Amino acid sequence: MGVIGYIIVAMGVLGSSFGFFFATYTMLEEGRYFIIEILLWVVFFVWQFIPVLLEGYSPGLNFREVARYPVSFRLYVLLNAAYGLFDPAAIASLFWLFSIWMAIVMAHPSWALGAAFLFLVFAVLNLLCNRIVVGVFERFQSTRRGREMVAAVLLLLMLLPQLFNLAVNGWIRVHRFHPPQWMWDALARLRSFSPPWLVVQSMEQWNINALLCLALLLIYPVLAALVQLRQLRRVYSGEIYTESFRVNRELRVRPGWRFPGMDDSSSAILEKELCYLRQNSRLLVSLAYPLVLFAFMLLGGQSRRGFPFVGGSNLLGSFAAFLAFSIAGFAYNIFGMDHNGFGRWLLSPLPLGRVMRIKNLAHAALTSAIYVAGTAAMAVVRHVPVTTLITITAGFYCVLILQLAVGNMVSVYWPKRVEFAQVTSRSTSSAAGFASLLVIMPVMIIGGMVVFLTAYAQITWLPMAAGLIGLTISAGAYYWLTQLAVGHAEATLEKIAGDLGV
Amino acid sequence: MAETVVETVALRRTFAGLVAVDGLNLKVERQQFYGFLGPNGAGKSTTIKMLTGLLRPTSGQIRILGLDLAQHSVAVKSRIGVVPEGLALFGRLTGAQLLNFVGRMYGLDRNTAAERTSELLEFMDLKDSADKLVADYSHGMKKKTALAAAVIHGPAVLFLDEPFEGVDAVAATTLKRLLQRFISHGGTVFLTSHVLEVVERLCTHIGIIRQGRLVASGSLEELRAGVRLAGDEQATLTLEEIFLQVVGGSKQDAEVLSWL
Numbered sequence: 040m041g042v043i044g045y046i047i048v049a050m051g052v053l054g055s056s057f058g059f060f061f062a063t064y065t066m067l068e069e070g071r072y073f074i075i076e077i078l079l080w081v082v083f084f085v086w087q088f089i090p091v092l093l094e095g096y097s098p099g100l101n102f103r104e105v106a107r108y109p110v111s112f113r114l115y116v117l118l119n120a121a122y123g124l125f126d127p128a129a130i131a132s133l134f135w136l137f138s139i140w141m142a143i144v145m146a147h148p149s150w151a152l153g154a155a156f157l158f159l160v161f162a163v164l165n166l167l168c169n170r171i172v173v174g175v176f177e178r179f180q181s182t183r184r185g186r187e188m189v190a191a192v193l194l195l196l197m198l199l200p201q202l203f204n205l206a207v208n209g210w211i212r213v214h215r216f217h218p219p220q221w222m223w224d225a226l227a228r229l230r231s232f233s234p235p236w237l238v239v240q241s242m243e244q245w246n247i248n249a250l251l252c253l254a255l256l257l258i259y260p261v262l263a264a265l266v267q268l269r270q271l272r273r274v275y276s277g278e279i280y281t282e283s284f285r286v287n288r289e290l291r292v293r294p295g296w297r298f299p300g301m302d303d304s305s306s307a308i309l310e311k312e313l314c315y316l317r318q319n320s321r322l323l324v325s326l327a328y329p330l331v332l333f334a335f336m337l338l339g340g341q342s343r344r345g346f347p348f349v350g351g352s353n354l355l356g357s358f359a360a361f362l363a364f365s366i367a368g369f370a371y372n373i374f375g376m377d378h379n380g381f382g383r384w385l386l387s388p389l390p391l392g393r394v395m396r397i398k399n400l401a402h403a404a405l406t407s408a409i410y411v412a413g414t415a416a417m418a419v420v421r422h423v424p425v426t427t428l429i430t431i432t433a434g435f436y437c438v439l440i441l442q443l444a445v446g447n448m449v450s451v452y453w454p455k456r457v458e459f460a461q462v463t464s465r466s467t468s469s470a471a472g473f474a475s476l477l478v479i480m481p482v483m484i485i486g487g488m489v490v491f492l493t494a495y496a497q498i499t500w501l502p503m504a505a506g507l508i509g510l511t512i513s514a515g516a517y518y519w520l521t522q523l524a525v526g527h528a529e530a531t532l533e534k535i536a537g538d539l540g541v
Numbered sequence: 542m543a544e545t546v547v548e549t550v551a552l553r554r555t556f557a558g559l560v561a562v563d564g565l566n567l568k569v570e571r572q573q574f575y576g577f578l579g580p581n582g583a584g585k586s587t588t589i590k591m592l593t594g595l596l597r598p599t600s601g602q603i604r605i606l607g608l609d610l611a612q613h614s615v616a617v618k619s620r621i622g623v624v625p626e627g628l629a630l631f632g633r634l635t636g637a638q639l640l641n642f643v644g645r646m647y648g649l650d651r652n653t654a655a656e657r658t659s660e661l662l663e664f665m666d667l668k669d670s671a672d673k674l675v676a677d678y679s680h681g682m683k684k685k686t687a688l689a690a691a692v693i694h695g696p697a698v699l700f701l702d703e704p705f706e707g708v709d710a711v712a713a714t715t716l717k718r719l720l721q722r723f724i725s726h727g728g729t730v731f732l733t734s735h736v737l738e739v740v741e742r743l744c745t746h747i748g749i750i751r752q753g754r755l756v757a758s759g760s761l762e763e764l765r766a767g768v769r770l771a772g773d774e775q776a777t778l779t780l781e782e783i784f785l786q787v788v789g790g791s792k793q794d795a796e797v798l799s800w801l
Contacts, residue, residue: 183676290668292637292658294651303654307645315633318674382629383690385595387646388619459633533596541627 052131056138063142072243078139079161079235082132086165089128091176092193103177106275115275116268123170136162143242150242157238160256164234167263174270187459191320198331234259304389305397312401315376321459322376325369326405329362333413337420351421352431352490358413359431363438364479366406370446371471373398374539375457382541385532392525395450399443399521406439426493426502433506434486440513441478447524449474451531454538482509543570545604546698546729547592552601554587561587563753565601569731569746574724576744577733580788584753585733586626589702592731593623606697619647622691624701628683632676636667636686639675640693647694654693661689665715681712688716692723699723701732705739717743741780751788 059078066074102119110118123129136158144151179185230236232255240252296310297303316322336354373395374381384394414432417423423431449471489505492498528535547569554562562584569575579585590596592603594614603610605617623629631639637658644654662668665685670678675686684704691699699720705713720730720743734740740747747764749757757764764783778786 183674290637290659290662290671292641292655292662292671294655295641295645297651303645303650304648307642307654311631311634311638311642314638315631318633318635376633378632379627379629380631382595382625382627383631383643383646386593386618386623386625386629387643388615388648389646390615536595541629 048127052134055131056134059135060138060142063139064146067142067146072239075139075143075242076235076239078135079238080233082135082161083165083235085128085135086132086169087172090123090126090169090173093128094173094176094180102174103181103274106277112272112275116271119170119271120166123166123173126169129166129169132165133162154242157241157253157256160260161234161238164256164260164263167260167267171263171267171270174267174274187320190459191324194321194324198328305393308389308394308397309401312398313405316401316405319376319459325365326409329358329365329409330413332361333358333416337416351417351423352427354421355414355417355423355428356431356486358417359410359435360438360479360483362406362410362413363435363442364475366402366439366442367446367471367475368467369402370399370443371449371467371475372453372455372457373402373446373450374535375450375455375467376459378456378539379541381536381539385536390525391528392521395447395521395525395528399447403439403443410435426499427490429506430486430489430493430502433502433509434482434489437506437509437513438479438482440510440517441482442475444513444517444520445474445478446471447521448527451524451528451535454535456538456540485509543572544607545569546571546606547575547731548604549588549592550602550604552588552591552603553599554584554591554596555599560753562591562598562750565750565753565755567748567755567758569729571729572724572727573729574720574743574745575729575731576740576747577731577750578737578740578747578784579733579750583750583788585750586702587753588750589700589731589733590625593621593625593700594618595625619694620697622694622696622699624684624687624691624699624704626702628687630675630683630687630690633674635672635674636678636682637662637671639686640689643690644693649694657693661693664719665689666711680707681709684708685712685715688719692719696728698729698731701730703733703735705734705736713739737780737784747780749784749787757783757787 063074063078066072102122105118106115140151140154140158143154176189180189234256237252237256241249241256243249295303295307298306298309301309316326336357374384377384384391387394410432414428449467453470455467485505489501493501545568547567549565549567552562552565552567553560565584565588567588577585577588587596591598592605592610594610594617606620608617610617631642634642640658640661641654644657645651649657662671665688667682667685667689670682675683678686684707688701688704691701701720704716704720708716717739724730732740732744741761744761746760747758748755749764761780764780765778
């Protein structure tokens with residue numbers, strides 16, 4: 040983050056602090072004390088989750104490494120706490136707590152001292168909890184598998200907005216879903232043990248209940264400190280967290296797959312590509328994206344509120360377009376996931392063009408499987424006219440073939456090494472998204488015109504004819520562009536190998 | 542007369558004006574264990590990359606097993622095995638999947654590839670890690686896997702770039718056993734290495750490259766005959782002494798790092 044970024048964040052924190060102050064003051068003046076609890080929950084979530092999210096997106100200093108330097112355990116504990124205290128989320132949270140406290144001082148001066156003490160306890164608890172969570176996270180991040188799982192989880196979290204839309208539009212509004220009473224009761228019971236509730240209760244009243252709340256609130260940081268000390272002691276003593284794996288007692292190597300119509304080496308390449316997808320959580324998440332989004336569109340659209348994909352044709356068309364667009368994530372950097380395995384292709388007695396075509400075949404087979412699954416689900420829930428289905432399917436395959444062809448060119452002109460454990464590592468070069476749009480847009484426009492003409496001019500043979508012509512043009516373009524890509528790859532093997540880190 | 546299996550004529554490679562390999566003329570005969578030595582940056586890796594098709598020469602000719610590499614690259618590649626500098630492994634495959642895949646890529650049928658994979662995993666002591674992703678292997682395990690991948694199709698010539706670098710004694714012994722077995726069955730090995738003791742013990746022939754040029758070549762005895770210690774004509778030189786004589790000695794310790 041540059042200087043301008045820091046200035047923007049600082050202004051955001053200051054601005055929101057004023058917001059916290061005025062919100063608290065106004066509500067306290069009106070006797071609505073629950074505002075303190077709500078704002079303390081906000082502080083709690085920001086302090087606990089933002090550092091973990093940031094750590095997942097761009098790992099910073101791993102505090103486990105600091106223990107390898109000649110520092111005493113006491114200093115190590117202090118450094119760990121200080122590091123947590125200077126986290127941007129912690130600084131923002133402290134500003135907000137101070138703003139809430141200032142508002143309390145102005146609205147209820149008699150609460151000032153008590154609130155200061157309670158907020159201090161709340162801040163210490165947050166600091167300790169945050170360092171425990173980050174410690175667990177760092178331990179998890181110290182293995183390849185852990186890092187990749189975190190990347191996959193963070194990618195899944197990006198689906199949360201759609202999930203929220205589905206919950207609100209699809210279930211709560213349409214199905215009039217109301218959580219049962221026992222759920223509310225359980226939540227209320229949990230709330231009565233939560234730190235924000237305990238802070239407010241201890242502040243508001245002067246009775247035995249308040250004392251009990253205060254006692255419980257004080258127990259939390261003590262427990263957290265004990266857990267934190269235990270955790271830090273283990274790291275300081277040289278805990279090494281390595282990933283375990285299943286030991287194969289009896290080695291049995293099964294013969295590889297054999298695909299009909301393919302020789303052994305081609306089948307082996309196809310099998311390798313499919314294994315690569317199966318054994319990579321991040322890739323699996325990327326593959327599941329279109330299907331999950333399609334499910335959201337299918338179910339979320341039932342509320343018909345601000346949702347354009349209600350009709351079967353629109354829904355299938357947008358699903359096909361999204362799927363054809365998302366194939367760029369794989370097809371536009373076909374060697375990017377091989378890393379220095381790219382050298383194996385160069386050493387092998389197989390022409391590079393054949394390797395590229397089989398990689399394309401693997402991607403096309405997977406995308407087709409997703410398309411067929413989506414279309415089948417669609418046929419069950421909504422009606423799609425046959426002519427529209429043919430047009431959309433032909434358009435989809437035109438785009439798919441063109442995407443693979445253009446993808447081959449982009450893959451050899453702008454190869455990019457994909458880091459599976461980094462969420463921020465793009466799977467393709469920045470030119471890919473633009474190129475992908477350029478491929479999709481014309482086909483979508485032509486497809487739309489075909490559907491329009493078929494419906495209004497009653498030309499029933501048009502979808503079939505347009506589909507056949509489109510597929511022929513795509514196949515020709517694929518052959519031509521792939522030849523060009525192979526020629527360029529063979530002329531610049533060393534550059535590609537260098538870009539991929541061979 | 543023994544068959545020449547690796548031959549280069551006036552081989553040259555430049556990188557943006559910098560000459561990495563300069564007029565290299567090499568000859569390696571069948572069943573030779575050829576050690577290719579040189580200080581860092583001398584052009585060893587560049588040479589082995591050109592010999593295996595990973596890098597194109599700026600000029601010159603390469604003949605492997607009597608075939609011109611530029612014209613018959615696919616035929617040559619199917620008859621050689623390579624452990625390149627970066628190992629060229631697919632990290633997201635398990636050890637078993639990788640060997641099986643490489644075997645089939647070289648044209649072995651499914652059953653033969655599976656059988657050889659089992660045998661190689663067993664021989665290389667990788668049996669317990671066969672189902673683990675190669676990305677999670679230690680450096681030594683990766684080296685053993687790369688060597689297994691290089692021999693699975695039964696090549697006639699093996700090219701190995703620093704096969705013993707970063708490998709522990711146990712793994713090194715396994716690698717040596719495999720290479721000696723390969724030579725005894727009629728194979729030829731061309732390797733680069735910094736570990737002179739290993740080269741001295743294993744190699745029948747040695748070539749030394751400096752600044753892209755071959756400055757010495759022959760059997761160890763021939764090299765000894767060519768380089769004698771001044772004032773002691775009868776001394777039996779070690780490979781390290783020969784190497785230092787040929788590429789130039791180092792500074793006296795007393796002259797540097799006086800504070801250490």
